[in-house]
Amino acid sequence: MSNEFVYHVVTATDWARWQDKPTYEAGSLASEGFIHLSTEEQVAGVLERYYQGVPDLLLVQIDPARLTHELKYDVSTNNDRFPHLYGPLNKDAVVSVATIR
Template identity: 85%
Template sequence: MSNEFVYHIVSAVDWANWADKPTYEAASLRSEGFIHLSTDKQVAGVLERYYQGVPDLLLIQIDPARLTHELTYEVSTNNDHFPHLYGPLDKDAVVSVEAIR
């Protein structure tokens, strides 16, 4: 896969809980072993499938070249290859944080 940006959708509250730390860990890192990410083309579908009516969401833009943990593209929903981060997200890899909706 190319080295284009990848994205993570998170509630503003969850992101704020990690504000004073150099890394971020989604709950899925503990429960599934990785952080769910999306390509630019996958974000709209992920929002539609999993975040209908969820308020105060943020879209975290990530530069894969700056990650220190393994980023793997794996088959998931609709046989599409989704990026999964096997470790905490280094905030140095975050390019931007934008409110959704």
Template identity: 65%
Template sequence: MIFHITTRADWQKQANEADYEADSLATEGFIHLSTEAQVAGVLERYYQGIPDLLLLHIDPNKLTHDLRYERATNNEHFPHLYGTLNKDAVVKVEDIR
């Protein structure tokens, strides 16, 4: 399982679409994802004080676009999705408190 953090507003804005597109796809060419072990650190580093977040649980075997594990600035390898996220790969949407 891999994970993506998004706001409820961004997820709901694309509720009627078959695919989800994070802003980073347009600006960086991929969607940022995390392993389970990386989620807490990503929340702490990038989402402090941002309300109403969701954690998307994604089955990587169901993805229709290229998934690559790449080194980030902190030398960790993060999963990056090079294309839209097909929603049938999302197996659970969880509220982050």
């Protein structure tokens, strides 16, 4: 895989809970063992499938080269390969955080 950025969709409230910490953990890390990420091309479909009508969303842009935990591309929805982070997101891998809507 090339060093393209990967993305994580999160509510502003959830992201703010981790603001004073060096890492971020999505709820899926505890329940599924990884944090759901997307490629740039996958973000629109993820928003459409899982976040319709959800306010205050953020798009976290992540540099995979800076991650301290394993990033794997697993077959998921529609047999598409989605990036999953198997551990907390170290925030020094975050390139930007943008408001979605």
